[in-house]
Amino acid sequence: MYFFLDGISSGVECAKEWAINTHEGQDCCVIEATVEVPNDLVFDLTSITGLSEYNNIRNVVVDESYNFLEGRRDLSIKKRRDIRLDDKIITNKIMEKVNKKLLIHNVYIKNQKQRQLILESSYPNSTVACLSDLSLITEICIVK
Secondary structure, eight states, X not given: OEEEESSSSOXXXXXXXXXXXXXXXXXXXXXXXXXXXXXXXXXXXXXXHHHHHHHHHHHHHHHHTHHHHHTSSOTTSOOHHHHHHHHHHHHHHHHHHHTOSEXXXXXXXXXXXXXXXXXXXXXXXXXXXXXXOGGGEEEEEEOO
């Protein structure tokens, strides 16, 4: 489960924008949640230290999973979506290897105008957290 955090920009505003764009024409809401995760279960990629640790472990995971990664899709065809799929596969393996439950990282989320222009960017504008253990959610309320 993904959560938008206050960081680079407003978490609530990013969540609203994402909901509107992802579920265009549908009724949707933004939910605020309290998540209680011990620090030792958090992998924070918003710092150089966290990114460096992730990169080192990624290299190990790629070596260990080389045959699987080689056969996951037709490597002669490159698609933009493959980046997200590859990140998911490798990040899941990393999180399992280091026994972490919450990953915090910065990403680029398009607002409505950027979607209309089909803009792409390598520069993040949002901070998100990905939680793998929903039992760590202690409180939920509807924001909008």
